[in-house]
Amino acid sequence: MPIINCDPYQVYINEDWNSFRNLLSRKDYSKIGVLVDENTALYCLPILQKYIHEFNFQIIEIKSGEHFKNLETCKEIWSHMLENGFDRHSLLINLGGGVIGDMGGFCARTFMRGMDFIQVPTTLLSQVDASVGGKLGIDFKDFKNLIGVIDDPKAVWIDDQFLKTLPARQLRSGFAEIIKHALIQNSQMWDELKQIENLENIEWSDIIYRSVQIKKEVVVQDKYEGGLRKILNFGHTLGHAIESENLNSEDYLLHGEAISIGMITESYISMKMTGLSKGEYQEIKKYILKIYPHFQNALDNEESILEKLIKDKKNKQGLLNFSLINKIGESVFDIVPEKSFIKEALLDYYKV
Numbered sequence: 001m002p003i004i005n006c007d008p009y010q011v012y013i014n015e016d017w018n019s020f021r022n023l024l025s026r027k028d029y030s031k032i033g034v035l036v037d038e039n040t041a042l043y044c045l046p047i048l049q050k051y052i053h054e055f056n057f058q059i060i061e062i063k064s065g066e067h068f069k070n071l072e073t074c075k076e077i078w079s080h081m082l083e084n085g086f087d088r089h090s091l092l093i094n095l096g097g098g099v100i101g102d103m104g105g106f107c108a109r110t111f112m113r114g115m116d117f118i119q120v121p122t123t124l125l126s127q128v129d130a131s132v133g134g135k136l137g138i139d140f141k142d143f144k145n146l147i148g149v150i151d152d153p154k155a156v157w158i159d160d161q162f163l164k165t166l167p168a169r170q171l172r173s174g175f176a177e178i179i180k181h182a183l184i185q186n187s188q189m190w191d192e193l194k195q196i197e198n199l200e201n202i203e204w205s206d207i208i209y210r211s212v213q214i215k216k217e218v219v220v221q222d223k224y225e226g227g228l229r230k231i232l233n234f235g236h237t238l239g240h241a242i243e244s245e246n247l248n249s250e251d252y253l254l255h256g257e258a259i260s261i262g263m264i265t266e267s268y269i270s271m272k273m274t275g276l277s278k279g280e281y282q283e284i285k286k287y288i289l290k291i292y293p294h295f296q297n298a299l300d301n302e303e304s305i306l307e308k309l310i311k312d313k314k315n316k317q318g319l320l321n322f323s324l325i326n327k328i329g330e331s332v333f334d335i336v337p338e339k340s341f342i343k344e345a346l347l348d349y350y351k352v
Ligand SMILES: NC(=O)c1ccc[n+]([C@@H]2O[C@H](COP(=O)([O-])OP(=O)(O)OC[C@H]3O[C@@H](n4cnc5c(N)ncnc54)[C@H](O)[C@@H]3O)[C@@H](O)[C@H]2O)c1
Pocket: 037, 038, 039, 040, 043, 044, 064, 065, 066, 069, 096, 097, 098, 099, 100, 102, 122, 123, 124, 125, 126, 129, 130, 131, 132, 133, 134, 135, 136, 144, 145, 162, 163, 164, 165, 166, 167, 170, 173, 255
């Protein structure tokens, strides 16, 4: 795969691991740490170790999951680095999904005012989305990603062999961001994606490459989300509210599962407000419901979902702020939706 240039860093996809070793030798790092959770320690670390065994590195292991993406875990990481002689000339390799990447990057860029880090994303979601674009951070109180910075890694190293051990549900969760990238920017990719009915046995590298390209094109133009970058929020405004609403329920939704509902409902609002045709809306709904279950209970508490929308950090001066599509492959941002359309969209989700 060609290397994707996100100036000042590069995204390597299924590249020869010799180049990874070159990245590590490029500077005389005082220490190298590899941040893992218990799953990536088991499944991904042996792969990494095989390629970088000649380097001296320390493993920093934390507990997996969004629940641990917080200040307490950052303290563990910073303490480990402090007690083991890391300094600003050290390097942290973040080996894991979006939680490891976001939190590891944040810890690296704040430790002694900033040491280098490399993202080695191991979930589909982190390969096509979280590892690119420089958003780093942690959750605080009940708010996702409230504390953080935007800063660049030294490199992003993607290898689709890591996906072999990823549970099917996690793989499907990451696929939602690929669908989103096609819907907001690339109708041809959408036409190809919608032929996919089963996520098993897919040759991922080309899909990952094209998806990262779309994200890169957006973030290099608007790193700090002043305008264009907002289109990446398509499906995420309602999606986040639905995700938070179901966070503590027994059958909680993974991020991409909530985004699957968010993309359907925000496509409905797009049909009402920004000219998406009825035919395209139905096509989007039909395909997404082919890949994802029709989550019947997720929208039960409509009032609470609406309340969460009002608290969304994307709002400005108390007005809701949505990114929508006007047709498949074209998006618009800064749309203030009518509340009645949001309610209709939630209702319409249930209709088969
Ligand atoms: N920075 C950004 O721009 C951005 C964008 C999207 C999402 N995110 C963040 O990403 C996070 C979600 O990321 P995620 O979906 O990767 O979740 P995750 O990091 O929690 O990983 C999901 C699960 O898969 C396990 N896992 C990871 N790689 C594995 C592998 N190869 N084999 C087996 N198991 C493996 C993990 O241990 C974890 O249990 C959220 O915190 C979200 O806020 C950030």
